[in-house]
Amino acid sequence: MADSKEKLFADFTAPTRQEWRDKIEVDLKGADYEKKMVWRTNEGFSMQPFYRKEDVDQLATVNALPGEFPYVRGNKKDNNQWFVRQNIELGSVADGASVDEDPIALAKAANAKALDILNKGVNSLGFRVPGNQCTKEYLAALLDGICAESVELNFRTCQRHCVELAEALVAYFTEKGYDLAKLEGSINFDPISKMLKKGKDTSALCSVGRDIIAALAPLPLFRCINVNADLLNNSGAYVYQELGYALSWGAEYLNELVEAGVPAEEAARRIKFNFGISGVYFMEIAKFRAARMLWAEIVKQYTGSVSGGASAAMMRVNATTSTYNLTLFDSYVNMLRTQTETMSAAIANVDSIVVTPFDVPYEQPTEFAERIARNQQLLLKEECHFDKLVDVSGGSYFVEELTVAIAKEGWKLFLAVEDEGGFLAAVKAGKIQEAINSTDAARHVNVGKRKEFLLGTNQFPNFTEKSEGKEPLAPSCCHVSCNTVAAEEPAFPALKTSRLASDFETLRLTTEKAAKQPVAFMLTIGNLAMRQARAQFSCNFLAAAGYKVIDNLGFPTVEEGVEAAVKAGADIVVLCSSDDEYAEYGVPAFNALKAADPKAIFIIAGAPACSEDLKAAGIENFIHVRVDQLKTLKELNTKLAI
Numbered sequence: 001m002a003d004s005k006e007k008l009f010a011d012f013t014a015p016t017r018q019e020w021r022d023k024i025e026v027d028l029k030g031a032d033y034e035k036k037m038v039w040r041t042n043e044g045f046s047m048q049p050f051y052r053k054e055d056v057d058q059l060a061t062v063n064a065l066p067g068e069f070p071y072v073r074g075n076k077k078d079n080n081q082w083f084v085r086q087n088i089e090l091g092s093v094a095d096g097a098s099v100d101e102d103p104i105a106l107a108k109a110a111n112a113k114a115l116d117i118l119n120k121g122v123n124s125l126g127f128r129v130p131g132n133q134c135t136k137e138y139l140a141a142l143l144d145g146i147c148a149e150s151v152e153l154n155f156r157t158c159q160r161h162c163v164e165l166a167e168a169l170v171a172y173f174t175e176k177g178y179d180l181a182k183l184e185g186s187i188n189f190d191p192i193s194k195m196l197k198k199g200k201d202t203s204a205l206c207s208v209g210r211d212i213i214a215a216l217a218p219l220p221l222f223r224c225i226n227v228n229a230d231l232l233n234n235s236g237a238y239v240y241q242e243l244g245y246a247l248s249w250g251a252e253y254l255n256e257l258v259e260a261g262v263p264a265e266e267a268a269r270r271i272k273f274n275f276g277i278s279g280v281y282f283m284e285i286a287k288f289r290a291a292r293m294l295w296a297e298i299v300k301q302y303t304g305s306v307s308g309g310a311s312a313a314m315m316r317v318n319a320t321t322s323t324y325n326l327t328l329f330d331s332y333v334n335m336l337r338t339q340t341e342t343m344s345a346a347i348a349n350v351d352s353i354v355v356t357p358f359d360v361p362y363e364q365p366t367e368f369a370e371r372i373a374r375n376q377q378l379l380l381k382e383e384c385h386f387d388k389l390v391d392v393s394g395g396s397y398f399v400e401e402l403t404v405a406i407a408k409e410g411w412k413l414f415l416a417v418e419d420e421g422g423f424l425a426a427v428k429a430g431k432i433q434e435a436i437n438s439t440d441a442a443r444h445v446n447v448g449k450r451k452e453f454l455l456g457t458n459q460f461p462n463f464t465e466k467s468e469g470k471e472p473l474a475p476s477c478c479h480v481s482c483n484t485v486a487a488e489e490p491a492f493p494a495l496k497t498s499r500l501a502s503d504f505e506t507l508r509l510t511t512e513k514a515a516k517q518p519v520a521f522m523l524t525i526g527n528l529a530m531r532q533a534r535a536q537f538s539c540n541f542l543a544a545a546g547y548k549v550i551d552n553l554g555f556p557t558v559e560e561g562v563e564a565a566v567k568a569g570a571d572i573v574v575l576c577s578s579d580d581e582y583a584e585y586g587v588p589a590f591n592a593l594k595a596a597d598p599k600a601i602f603i604i605a606g607a608p609a610c611s612e613d614l615k616a617a618g619i620e621n622f623i624h625v626r627v628d629q630l631k632t633l634k635e636l637n638t639k640l641a642i
Contacts, residue, residue, distance in 0.1 A: 020050060041283070043240040045405045051397035061293070061400050066390040070296035072289050072403065073391040074349030075314045081387050083152045083352035084377045085318065086370065087126030088113055103133045107141040115145055120371070121378045124152035124352050131158030134165040139172045148178055152352065153185035154318075159205050162189040166215035166224065173219070180218045186272050186318075187212065190226040192249060195427050197231065197497075199490030203424060209253065210260040213270050223272035223316060225253045233276025234324045235495040236440030239283045240406055244413025245423065245432060246273060247294055251414075252423040254302060264302035268312035275350075276322045277341040282402055284341065285393050288348035290407035291315060294414070319345040320354040326361045327501040328470055329508060330456030334358035339376050346377075346386045347393050353377055361499060362470040433493040440496055447500055448630030457501045458629055463543045467512055472505060503630055504544060507637065511546035514642045518547045521570035523561035524554045525585055530578035534605040538574045541623055545633040547572065558589040562596055571640060572601045574623070579608035586610070587617045594618075601639055 015023075025033055037049040056062055064070060067077035074080065088110045114125050127142060134157055143153070157165050165187055173180055189212055191205035212224045229246035237245070250271055257267035273291070277284050292315045299313040321338040335358050345353050355373040357365035365373075380386045393399040417426050426432050446452040453459040499505075511518065520542040524531040531554060539549040550568055555561035558575075565573045575582070575589050582604060590602050603621040604614060611622065623632060 017052060024049065042238045043283070043406060043409045045409060047398070047402060047405070051401055053397065056397050056400045059400055059404050061289070061403050062395065064293075066394075069300075069313060070293045071314055072293040073394050075292070075316075075351070076349070076390060078390065079387060080346070080349050080389050080392075082346065082350060083124035084122050084374065084381070085124035085126060085152070085154070085352045085354045086117055086122045086374060087128075087154075087354060089128060089364075103130055103138065104141050107133070107138055108144075111142050111144050111146070117370075117374065118146070118151065121374050123150070124154065126154040126156070126354070129155055129157040129165060131161040134161045134168050136168050136172045136175070139168055143172070148173060148176070148185075149182050153183070154188070155186070156188045159189060159191050159194060159202060159208075162187055162224070163208060163211050163215055166212050169222075170215065170218050181220055183219055184221045185219075186222060186226065187216070187224040188226045188228070188274075189224050190228050192252070192424060192427060193226075193228040193231055195492075196433065196495050199492050199494035201428070201491040203428070206253070206256050206424070207260065209257055210262055213257070213262055213266065216270070220269075223270050225257070225267075225271045227253070227271065227273045230274050230276035230320050230322075231495065232436055233278060233322050235436050235497050236324055236443050236500070237436050238439055239278060239280060239287050240409040240413060241436065241439060242275065243287050243291055243294075243406065243410035245417065245436075246275065246291065247298060247410065247414045248417040248423040248426075250295060251298055251418070254299070255422070258302060264299070264304075265312040268299045268302065272316050272318065274318045274320065276324075277319050277345050278322050279325050279337055279341060281340055281344050282399060283406065284344040285348045285399060286402040286406045287410075288317060288319070288345065288350055289391075289393075289399075289403045290410060291317070293403075294407055294411055317350040318352045318354065319350040321356045323356055323360060323499065325454065325500050326356065326358070327454060327457050327499075328361045328467070328472055328505045329465055329501075330462045331358055331361065333456045334361075335372060335376070336455075338373070342376055343380060343386075346380050349391055360473075361501075362473055364473075428492060430493045433495050437493070437496050440498070443500060444498070444503060448503060449628045450625070452500075454501050454504075457504045458544050460540055461543045463539070463549055467509055471509070472499075472502065507630065507633055508544070508546040511637060511642055514640075518545075518571040518636075518640050518642070519569050520547045520549045520572040520574060521565040521568055522549070522551045522574050522576050523558065523565060523589060524552050524576045525556075525558060525561060525589075526577035526581040528554070530581075531576045534576040535574075537625075538576060538603070538605045538623060541629060542572065542574070542633070542636075544629065545637065558585050559592055562589060562592040565593070565600070566596045570597075570600055572603060572636065574603045574605050576605045579606055579610075582606065582608040582614065583610040586614045586619060590614075590617065590619050601636065 024037060028036055039047040041047060061072050064072045066073040067075060110127060129138065155165060173183060189209060191202040194200055194202045209225050216222050216224055227246050227249045229242050229249065232242045232245055250273065253271060254267055258264050295315040296313040303312060321341040325337055326334045338355050338358065342353055342355050355376045357369035357373045359365055359369045417423055420426055443452060447454060447458055450458050456462060522535040522538060524535050535551050539551055543549050555564065562573070573593050575585060577585055586604060593600055593602050601621060602619060603623055604619060605623055607622060607624045607626065
């Protein structure tokens, strides 16, 4: 059998790298290979369009095994089971709860919801506990009927009350007679995240981590020191930034705990990472693989050996789909975003996943939205069987290369932060916030210029959609009982959390509230292919502002086109033709419209060589792929008195 296989493969000559390159260049028909085929990532490196076996033969990642140090291929050897997690936010300010509401009643309401969703595929719960209710009695109401040995239980509370919560949990579980060694879950203690979000100096609380770990000693599988790197993701961070800063964040806590006398292995076992998942599919797969590998190396330096601290070096990751790229308009597209994000995290072998409901940008999630979010994970498990495969992407030349590349960039950033004194010092100096906010600002500019696409927002918007009263929700993460330092002035800058679509949504909502919806009319004439292509581009371009767009099959003369536009009540008339024909049609169309309706705005779709001549004739509006779409639409709204 072996001989026959060898003979079969001997009949085929493997193409060389140059032969592949030559074939690609023939298919490009003269187009620049580097510009068309090489992916220049936001992370600072480039990826080639194809890789060969020899490219990855020397990479350390391909020699690793699942469940073994450095865990690049996952923490498990024989399956890819992950927790399907849903966070229950009942009783928070965002939920509209009153400070006078009975906390036990809220606990019972949260409990009822938890029992319901546990029967619908969820096996991990996230609860928010009021800071003044970290008691065994409150937990009894919250967890009534929930078998803690069968469910992962995760808790958030005021950072100043985490020790109380830990003690109450141990007391409750002990009283219920559970085998404490089997219980899995977490308490989200992370004072640095408060500093990033609010600009408040809560660094003094970092020393409390040792006390929380001591309180949770009877619960060996409970993690309590959290790195909430999803905050960076939802603030617009690039993948390498989220990775590098998360590693530095975790190392900061690890170092703090070790210096406080906590054994390195114990400290590492208590740390949990909460990452976001962006829409860059393969990059996210590589990010999680690289994160496990790099964190294992960091922990190894503290524990002193691989064998003695192997289990401690396993990074535990909860991944949450991003809110940064979610949209208010065309919100069902959010399901597509979160599905691909969830798929990338599942393929990357994370430990638990939270799918953000599609309606989060404009309302508290409905029962329907939450059901869809749960089912998105169940689809990958029950129908795609992703939970059966360990590191399905392992061995892919592209993914292995990408894993190493993103690991190098993340590690470079990690070392830079460490050289400047560590993550906490960088946060106090405002350097982390400055870097992320700068990235966020750049990405908003790129979306405005259509260098970064958001389907349904700046690319292919729904022409006929109305907001129907939907308004963007302001971010809210504070519990009713945690308003302890609201009056304090920020000690340093905070992260900004403006969704990527927010500028376009503000523009479109403003247009929608105008006395009259602007009408944009496509005056199509001349070359069939060019006029259709430019009309389609112009319709997408202008509909992003909420304008009513009217496309047309074509007109024999500009005069007939202008007559039809005026009859349609057009506020904007876009001449759509070929570059060569604009010299013939541009000025006559402009003059005809000026005579028929002086208030109407005339636009040329494209950037023809005769642009200067057209401008000299009084034409000042041009739209094409190189203009700033958001800026142009705002200027049009100003001209339309909106």
